[in-house]
Amino acid sequence: MQTDPERMLRDLADLRRIGAVGTGVVRPAFSETDIAARHWLAERMREAGLTPGFDPIGNLFGLPPGEAPCLLLGSHSDTQPQGGWLDGAYGVIAALEVARAAREAGGPGIAVVSFQDEEGRFGGLTGSSVWSGALSLAEADAMTDTGGVALADARAAMADVAGGFVDPARFTGFVEMHIEQGPVLDQAGEAIGVVEAIAGLRQLDIRLSGQQNHAGTTPMRLRRDAMQGLIGFATRLNVVLEPLATPATVWTIGHVQVEPNAASIVPGMVRFTVQWRDAEAARLERMEAATRDTAAEVAGERGLGLEISDFPPLSPVALDPGLCAHLAAAAEHCVPGRWRRMVSGALHDATNVARLMPTAMLFVPSIGGISHSFAEDTAEADLIAGVEVLAEAARRITAA
Numbered sequence: 001m002q003t004d005p006e007r008m009l010r011d012l013a014d015l016r017r018i019g020a021v022g023t024g025v026v027r028p029a030f031s032e033t034d035i036a037a038r039h040w041l042a043e044r045m046r047e048a049g050l051t052p053g054f055d056p057i058g059n060l061f062g063l064p065p066g067e068a069p070c071l072l073l074g075s076h077s078d079t080q081p082q083g084g085w086l087d088g089a090y091g092v093i094a095a096l097e098v099a100r101a102a103r104e105a106g107g108p109g110i111a112v113v114s115f116q117d118e119e120g121r122f123g124g125l126t127g128s129s130v131w132s133g134a135l136s137l138a139e140a141d142a143m144t145d146t147g148g149v150a151l152a153d154a155r156a157a158m159a160d161v162a163g164g165f166v167d168p169a170r171f172t173g174f175v176e177m178h179i180e181q182g183p184v185l186d187q188a189g190e191a192i193g194v195v196e197a198i199a200g201l202r203q204l205d206i207r208l209s210g211q212q213n214h215a216g217t218t219p220m221r222l223r224r225d226a227m228q229g230l231i232g233f234a235t236r237l238n239v240v241l242e243p244l245a246t247p248a249t250v251w252t253i254g255h256v257q258v259e260p261n262a263a264s265i266v267p268g269m270v271r272f273t274v275q276w277r278d279a280e281a282a283r284l285e286r287m288e289a290a291t292r293d294t295a296a297e298v299a300g301e302r303g304l305g306l307e308i309s310d311f312p313p314l315s316p317v318a319l320d321p322g323l324c325a326h327l328a329a330a331a332e333h334c335v336p337g338r339w340r341r342m343v344s345g346a347l348h349d350a351t352n353v354a355r356l357m358p359t360a361m362l363f364v365p366s367i368g369g370i371s372h373s374f375a376e377d378t379a380e381a382d383l384i385a386g387v388e389v390l391a392e393a394a395r396r397i398t399a400a
Protein backbone atom coordinates (compact mmCIF):
# COMPACT_ATOMS: atom_id res chain seq x y z
CA MET A 1 0.00 0.00 0.00
CA GLN A 2 1.68 3.21 -1.21
CA THR A 3 0.13 6.58 -0.32
CA ASP A 4 0.57 9.54 -2.68
CA PRO A 5 1.26 12.63 -0.52
CA GLU A 6 0.93 15.05 -3.46
CA ARG A 7 -2.51 13.68 -4.30
CA MET A 8 -3.56 14.03 -0.65
CA LEU A 9 -2.33 17.66 -0.52
CA ARG A 10 -4.25 18.40 -3.75
CA ASP A 11 -7.44 16.97 -2.26
CA LEU A 12 -6.93 18.99 0.92
CA ALA A 13 -6.47 22.16 -1.13
CA ASP A 14 -9.61 21.38 -3.19
CA LEU A 15 -11.70 20.80 -0.07
CA ARG A 16 -10.32 24.02 1.44
CA ARG A 17 -11.81 25.99 -1.47
CA ILE A 18 -15.35 24.94 -0.54
CA GLY A 19 -16.38 27.66 1.92
CA ALA A 20 -12.98 29.38 1.90
CA VAL A 21 -12.81 32.78 3.62
CA GLY A 22 -9.28 34.18 3.55
CA THR A 23 -7.01 31.48 4.97
CA GLY A 24 -9.91 29.89 6.86
CA VAL A 25 -13.05 27.92 6.04
CA VAL A 26 -16.71 28.51 6.90
CA ARG A 27 -18.61 25.24 6.54
CA PRO A 28 -20.98 24.77 9.51
CA ALA A 29 -23.09 21.60 9.47
CA PHE A 30 -25.82 21.57 6.77
CA SER A 31 -24.81 24.98 5.41
CA GLU A 32 -24.65 25.15 1.60
CA THR A 33 -20.88 24.87 1.71
CA ASP A 34 -20.98 21.88 4.08
CA ILE A 35 -23.43 20.04 1.83
CA ALA A 36 -21.33 20.90 -1.25
CA ALA A 37 -18.22 19.58 0.51
CA ARG A 38 -20.02 16.34 1.41
CA HIS A 39 -21.08 15.80 -2.22
CA TRP A 40 -17.51 16.55 -3.35
CA LEU A 41 -16.20 14.00 -0.84
CA ALA A 42 -18.73 11.41 -1.99
CA GLU A 43 -17.42 11.83 -5.57
CA ARG A 44 -13.80 11.36 -4.41
CA MET A 45 -14.89 8.21 -2.55
CA ARG A 46 -16.61 6.86 -5.67
CA GLU A 47 -13.46 7.56 -7.74
CA ALA A 48 -11.43 5.68 -5.13
CA GLY A 49 -13.62 2.59 -5.58
CA LEU A 50 -15.66 3.10 -2.40
CA THR A 51 -19.46 3.21 -2.31
CA PRO A 52 -20.54 6.50 -0.73
CA GLY A 53 -23.72 6.88 1.27
CA PHE A 54 -25.32 9.51 3.50
CA ASP A 55 -27.22 8.46 6.59
CA PRO A 56 -30.25 10.36 7.99
CA ILE A 57 -28.12 12.66 10.19
CA GLY A 58 -25.79 13.58 7.32
CA ASN A 59 -22.80 11.36 8.12
CA LEU A 60 -21.05 10.27 4.92
CA PHE A 61 -19.56 6.76 4.79
CA GLY A 62 -17.48 5.38 1.90
CA LEU A 63 -17.51 1.58 1.98
CA PRO A 64 -15.15 -0.79 0.19
CA PRO A 65 -16.62 -3.62 -1.92
CA GLY A 66 -17.74 -6.79 -0.16
CA GLU A 67 -19.44 -7.49 3.13
CA ALA A 68 -16.40 -8.38 5.24
CA PRO A 69 -15.94 -6.21 8.34
CA CYS A 70 -13.18 -3.66 7.75
CA LEU A 71 -11.22 -0.89 9.43
CA LEU A 72 -12.89 2.56 9.49
CA LEU A 73 -10.85 5.77 9.20
CA GLY A 74 -12.05 9.38 9.20
CA SER A 75 -13.14 12.47 11.10
CA HIS A 76 -15.50 15.35 10.19
CA SER A 77 -15.74 17.91 7.37
CA ASP A 78 -18.01 20.51 8.98
CA THR A 79 -16.26 23.51 10.58
CA GLN A 80 -16.69 26.11 13.28
CA PRO A 81 -18.46 29.34 12.20
CA GLN A 82 -14.90 30.64 11.71
CA GLY A 83 -12.92 27.47 11.20
CA GLY A 84 -9.46 26.43 10.19
CA TRP A 85 -8.85 24.45 7.00
CA LEU A 86 -7.52 21.31 8.71
CA ASP A 87 -9.76 20.74 11.73
CA GLY A 88 -11.57 17.53 10.76
CA ALA A 89 -10.80 17.92 7.03
CA TYR A 90 -7.28 16.55 7.43
CA GLY A 91 -8.52 13.37 9.11
CA VAL A 92 -11.09 12.77 6.36
CA ILE A 93 -8.68 13.41 3.47
CA ALA A 94 -5.88 11.36 5.08
CA ALA A 95 -8.41 8.53 5.51
CA LEU A 96 -9.46 8.86 1.86
CA GLU A 97 -5.84 8.68 0.72
CA VAL A 98 -5.13 5.55 2.78
CA ALA A 99 -8.34 3.84 1.60
CA ARG A 100 -7.49 4.75 -2.02
CA ALA A 101 -3.93 3.46 -1.66
CA ALA A 102 -5.30 0.23 -0.17
CA ARG A 103 -7.69 -0.18 -3.14
CA GLU A 104 -4.81 0.38 -5.58
CA ALA A 105 -2.77 -2.24 -3.75
CA GLY A 106 -5.64 -4.75 -4.01
CA GLY A 107 -6.53 -4.64 -0.32
CA PRO A 108 -7.18 -4.56 2.57
CA GLY A 109 -10.63 -2.96 2.39
CA ILE A 110 -10.73 0.30 4.33
CA ALA A 111 -13.82 2.47 4.90
CA VAL A 112 -13.90 6.27 5.28
CA VAL A 113 -16.29 8.46 7.26
CA SER A 114 -17.02 12.16 7.56
CA PHE A 115 -19.24 12.68 10.60
CA GLN A 116 -21.75 15.53 10.64
CA ASP A 117 -21.94 18.50 13.04
CA GLU A 118 -18.87 17.60 15.06
CA GLU A 119 -18.39 21.31 15.70
CA GLY A 120 -21.81 21.72 17.27
CA ARG A 121 -23.91 24.06 15.16
CA PHE A 122 -26.74 22.14 16.86
CA GLY A 123 -25.30 20.00 19.60
CA GLY A 124 -21.68 18.91 19.42
CA LEU A 125 -20.43 15.58 18.02
CA THR A 126 -24.03 15.33 16.79
CA GLY A 127 -23.54 12.92 13.85
CA SER A 128 -21.40 10.45 15.78
CA SER A 129 -23.69 10.75 18.83
CA VAL A 130 -26.69 9.69 16.77
CA TRP A 131 -24.77 6.97 14.92
CA SER A 132 -23.44 5.52 18.18
CA GLY A 133 -26.86 5.60 19.84
CA ALA A 134 -25.89 8.16 22.51
CA LEU A 135 -28.52 10.51 21.09
CA SER A 136 -31.76 9.57 19.31
CA LEU A 137 -32.59 11.08 15.94
CA ALA A 138 -35.74 12.59 17.51
CA GLU A 139 -33.66 14.25 20.26
CA ALA A 140 -31.22 15.56 17.66
CA ASP A 141 -34.06 16.89 15.48
CA ALA A 142 -35.34 19.04 18.34
CA MET A 143 -31.98 20.82 18.79
CA THR A 144 -31.69 24.33 17.38
CA ASP A 145 -28.76 26.51 16.32
CA THR A 146 -28.17 30.01 17.73
CA GLY A 147 -30.45 31.43 15.01
CA GLY A 148 -33.35 29.20 16.08
CA VAL A 149 -33.13 26.79 13.10
CA ALA A 150 -34.08 23.24 14.12
CA LEU A 151 -31.79 20.41 13.07
CA ALA A 152 -34.85 18.63 11.63
CA ASP A 153 -35.31 21.51 9.16
CA ALA A 154 -31.61 21.81 8.38
CA ARG A 155 -31.19 18.14 7.56
CA ALA A 156 -34.24 18.25 5.27
CA ALA A 157 -31.83 19.88 2.77
CA MET A 158 -30.15 16.46 2.41
CA ALA A 159 -33.32 14.34 2.51
CA ASP A 160 -33.03 13.61 -1.22
CA VAL A 161 -29.73 11.76 -0.73
CA ALA A 162 -30.17 10.31 2.78
CA GLY A 163 -30.17 6.53 3.09
CA GLY A 164 -30.17 4.34 6.17
CA PHE A 165 -27.66 4.12 9.00
CA VAL A 166 -24.57 1.98 8.36
CA ASP A 167 -24.42 -1.00 10.73
CA PRO A 168 -21.44 -0.46 13.08
CA ALA A 169 -20.86 -4.24 12.93
CA ARG A 170 -19.51 -3.51 9.42
CA PHE A 171 -16.30 -2.22 11.10
CA THR A 172 -13.54 -3.87 13.10
CA GLY A 173 -12.23 -0.63 14.58
CA PHE A 174 -11.88 3.12 14.06
CA VAL A 175 -8.82 5.37 13.81
CA GLU A 176 -9.32 9.14 13.73
CA MET A 177 -6.47 11.33 12.55
CA HIS A 178 -6.71 14.96 13.67
CA ILE A 179 -4.64 18.08 14.16
CA GLU A 180 -3.61 18.46 17.82
CA GLN A 181 -5.23 21.91 18.27
CA GLY A 182 -2.77 22.52 21.10
CA PRO A 183 0.93 23.40 21.42
CA VAL A 184 2.49 20.22 22.82
CA LEU A 185 3.83 18.56 19.63
CA ASP A 186 4.76 21.87 18.00
CA GLN A 187 6.76 23.02 21.04
CA ALA A 188 8.52 19.66 21.34
CA GLY A 189 9.34 19.55 17.62
CA GLU A 190 7.58 16.18 17.33
CA ALA A 191 5.59 14.88 14.35
CA ILE A 192 2.98 12.52 15.83
CA GLY A 193 0.88 12.09 18.95
CA VAL A 194 -0.60 8.69 19.73
CA VAL A 195 -3.71 9.58 21.71
CA GLU A 196 -4.35 7.13 24.53
CA ALA A 197 -7.31 8.86 26.12
CA ILE A 198 -9.74 11.71 25.62
CA ALA A 199 -10.02 13.85 28.72
CA GLY A 200 -13.22 13.97 30.73
CA LEU A 201 -14.68 17.26 31.91
CA ARG A 202 -16.39 18.52 35.02
CA GLN A 203 -17.75 21.95 35.76
CA LEU A 204 -19.21 23.73 38.76
CA ASP A 205 -21.18 26.95 38.83
CA ILE A 206 -20.27 28.76 42.08
CA ARG A 207 -22.04 31.75 43.60
CA LEU A 208 -20.52 33.79 46.44
CA SER A 209 -22.79 36.35 48.05
CA GLY A 210 -21.65 39.15 50.35
CA GLN A 211 -22.99 42.59 51.21
CA GLN A 212 -23.45 45.16 48.46
CA ASN A 213 -22.44 48.58 49.86
CA HIS A 214 -20.95 52.03 49.22
CA ALA A 215 -17.33 51.77 48.03
CA GLY A 216 -16.43 55.11 49.67
CA THR A 217 -17.92 54.74 53.12
CA THR A 218 -17.54 51.04 53.98
CA PRO A 219 -14.30 50.34 55.94
CA MET A 220 -12.23 47.46 54.61
CA ARG A 221 -12.54 45.41 57.81
CA LEU A 222 -16.33 45.56 57.71
CA ARG A 223 -16.75 44.55 54.08
CA ARG A 224 -18.15 41.27 52.82
CA ASP A 225 -16.88 41.72 49.27
CA ALA A 226 -17.88 38.87 46.97
CA MET A 227 -15.25 39.81 44.36
CA GLN A 228 -12.47 39.58 46.97
CA GLY A 229 -13.89 36.14 47.77
CA LEU A 230 -13.43 35.07 44.14
CA ILE A 231 -9.87 36.39 44.07
CA GLY A 232 -9.04 34.55 47.31
CA PHE A 233 -10.65 31.38 45.97
CA ALA A 234 -8.87 31.51 42.59
CA THR A 235 -5.47 32.04 44.19
CA ARG A 236 -5.90 29.22 46.70
CA LEU A 237 -7.42 26.86 44.11
CA ASN A 238 -4.18 26.97 42.07
CA VAL A 239 -2.19 25.97 45.18
CA VAL A 240 -4.60 23.17 46.09
CA LEU A 241 -4.94 21.66 42.59
CA GLU A 242 -1.26 21.83 41.61
CA PRO A 243 -0.21 18.72 43.62
CA LEU A 244 -3.20 16.74 42.25
CA ALA A 245 -2.44 17.54 38.60
CA THR A 246 -0.42 15.93 35.82
CA PRO A 247 1.12 18.08 33.06
CA ALA A 248 -2.01 17.32 30.99
CA THR A 249 -4.50 18.35 33.71
CA VAL A 250 -6.16 21.72 33.11
CA TRP A 251 -8.58 23.95 35.04
CA THR A 252 -10.23 27.22 34.11
CA ILE A 253 -12.33 29.93 35.71
CA GLY A 254 -13.79 31.02 32.39
CA HIS A 255 -17.04 32.82 33.02
CA VAL A 256 -17.46 35.47 35.72
CA GLN A 257 -20.45 37.63 36.51
CA VAL A 258 -20.06 40.40 39.11
CA GLU A 259 -23.08 42.13 40.68
CA PRO A 260 -23.74 44.95 40.32
CA ASN A 261 -20.46 45.45 38.40
CA ALA A 262 -20.07 49.15 39.18
CA ALA A 263 -16.94 51.11 40.10
CA SER A 264 -18.32 52.64 43.31
CA ILE A 265 -20.13 49.65 44.75
CA VAL A 266 -18.64 46.86 46.89
CA PRO A 267 -19.68 43.77 44.88
CA GLY A 268 -22.52 41.92 46.57
CA MET A 269 -22.37 38.78 44.44
CA VAL A 270 -20.10 36.93 42.06
CA ARG A 271 -21.08 33.95 40.03
CA PHE A 272 -18.41 32.00 38.13
CA THR A 273 -17.62 28.67 36.52
CA VAL A 274 -14.77 26.36 37.44
CA GLN A 275 -14.08 23.72 34.80
CA TRP A 276 -11.40 21.04 34.87
CA ARG A 277 -10.34 18.26 32.50
CA ASP A 278 -8.26 15.13 32.91
CA ALA A 279 -8.06 11.61 31.49
CA GLU A 280 -8.61 9.87 34.88
CA ALA A 281 -11.99 9.73 36.55
CA ALA A 282 -10.43 9.39 40.03
CA ARG A 283 -8.39 12.57 39.54
CA LEU A 284 -11.47 14.46 38.31
CA GLU A 285 -13.19 13.31 41.50
CA ARG A 286 -10.33 14.45 43.79
CA MET A 287 -10.23 17.81 42.01
CA GLU A 288 -13.95 18.27 42.57
CA ALA A 289 -13.60 17.59 46.31
CA ALA A 290 -10.67 20.04 46.53
CA THR A 291 -12.60 22.70 44.61
CA ARG A 292 -15.68 22.38 46.82
CA ASP A 293 -13.56 22.40 50.02
CA THR A 294 -11.65 25.49 48.91
CA ALA A 295 -14.85 27.37 48.08
CA ALA A 296 -16.31 26.45 51.51
CA GLU A 297 -13.13 27.57 53.32
CA VAL A 298 -12.94 30.91 51.56
CA ALA A 299 -16.65 31.59 52.02
CA GLY A 300 -16.36 30.71 55.73
CA GLU A 301 -13.33 32.94 56.32
CA ARG A 302 -14.91 35.93 54.62
CA GLY A 303 -18.47 35.55 55.83
CA LEU A 304 -19.81 34.98 52.33
CA GLY A 305 -22.80 32.89 51.32
CA LEU A 306 -21.98 29.93 49.05
CA GLU A 307 -24.09 28.05 46.51
CA ILE A 308 -22.69 25.43 44.16
CA SER A 309 -24.43 23.69 41.27
CA ASP A 310 -22.89 21.19 38.89
CA PHE A 311 -23.11 20.57 35.16
CA PRO A 312 -23.54 17.08 33.71
CA PRO A 313 -20.02 15.56 33.78
CA LEU A 314 -18.33 14.09 30.71
CA SER A 315 -16.42 10.92 31.54
CA PRO A 316 -12.89 10.39 30.23
CA VAL A 317 -12.60 7.86 27.42
CA ALA A 318 -9.69 5.42 27.34
CA LEU A 319 -8.79 4.48 23.76
CA ASP A 320 -8.05 0.88 22.76
CA PRO A 321 -4.61 -0.28 24.00
CA GLY A 322 -4.24 -2.79 21.15
CA LEU A 323 -4.86 -0.19 18.46
CA CYS A 324 -2.66 2.32 20.31
CA ALA A 325 0.19 -0.22 20.26
CA HIS A 326 -0.13 -0.47 16.45
CA LEU A 327 -0.20 3.31 16.12
CA ALA A 328 2.89 3.61 18.34
CA ALA A 329 4.75 0.98 16.29
CA ALA A 330 3.77 2.78 13.07
CA ALA A 331 4.94 6.12 14.47
CA GLU A 332 8.27 4.68 15.57
CA HIS A 333 8.68 3.11 12.10
CA CYS A 334 7.94 6.34 10.16
CA VAL A 335 9.20 9.11 12.51
CA PRO A 336 11.55 7.36 14.97
CA GLY A 337 11.96 9.26 18.25
CA ARG A 338 9.68 12.09 17.03
CA TRP A 339 6.36 11.03 18.53
CA ARG A 340 4.76 10.72 21.95
CA ARG A 341 1.80 9.15 23.71
CA MET A 342 -0.61 11.83 24.89
CA VAL A 343 -4.10 12.75 26.07
CA SER A 344 -6.57 14.75 23.99
CA GLY A 345 -7.90 17.73 25.93
CA ALA A 346 -10.47 18.37 23.18
CA LEU A 347 -13.49 16.20 22.44
CA HIS A 348 -13.64 14.25 19.18
CA ASP A 349 -16.00 11.88 17.34
CA ALA A 350 -13.72 9.08 18.57
CA THR A 351 -15.36 9.64 22.00
CA ASN A 352 -18.64 8.34 20.59
CA VAL A 353 -17.25 5.65 18.28
CA ALA A 354 -15.29 4.16 21.23
CA ARG A 355 -18.68 2.99 22.59
CA LEU A 356 -19.09 0.74 19.54
CA MET A 357 -15.67 -0.68 18.63
CA PRO A 358 -11.93 -0.51 19.37
CA THR A 359 -10.98 3.12 18.69
CA ALA A 360 -7.76 5.15 18.62
CA MET A 361 -6.51 8.57 17.49
CA LEU A 362 -3.42 10.15 15.92
CA PHE A 363 -2.43 13.82 16.19
CA VAL A 364 -0.20 15.95 13.98
CA PRO A 365 1.17 19.29 15.24
CA SER A 366 -0.72 22.58 15.03
CA ILE A 367 1.61 25.51 14.32
CA GLY A 368 1.66 27.67 17.45
CA GLY A 369 -1.04 25.45 18.92
CA ILE A 370 -3.68 27.56 17.10
CA SER A 371 -7.06 26.10 16.05
CA HIS A 372 -10.70 27.19 15.71
CA SER A 373 -9.20 30.16 13.90
CA PHE A 374 -8.46 31.20 10.32
CA ALA A 375 -4.78 31.15 11.40
CA GLU A 376 -4.87 27.36 11.99
CA ASP A 377 -2.11 25.55 10.04
CA THR A 378 0.24 22.55 10.02
CA ALA A 379 3.58 22.24 8.20
CA GLU A 380 3.29 20.33 4.91
CA ALA A 381 5.99 17.89 6.05
CA ASP A 382 3.87 17.05 9.11
CA LEU A 383 0.73 16.56 7.00
CA ILE A 384 2.70 14.10 4.86
CA ALA A 385 4.28 12.30 7.83
CA GLY A 386 0.80 11.96 9.35
CA VAL A 387 -0.71 10.17 6.35
CA GLU A 388 2.32 7.88 6.16
CA VAL A 389 1.90 6.93 9.83
CA LEU A 390 -1.83 6.39 9.31
CA ALA A 391 -1.16 4.11 6.31
CA GLU A 392 1.51 2.16 8.19
CA ALA A 393 -0.86 1.80 11.17
CA ALA A 394 -3.68 0.60 8.90
CA ARG A 395 -1.30 -1.96 7.36
CA ARG A 396 -0.35 -3.26 10.82
CA ILE A 397 -3.91 -3.28 12.18
CA THR A 398 -5.36 -5.09 9.17
CA ALA A 399 -2.51 -7.63 9.11
CA ALA A 400 -2.91 -8.45 12.82
Ligand SMILES: [Zn+2]
Pocket residue numbers: 076087088118178
Ligand atom coordinates in the same frame (compact mmCIF):
# COMPACT_ATOMS: atom_id res chain seq x y z
ZN1 LIG B 1 -12.20 18.62 14.79
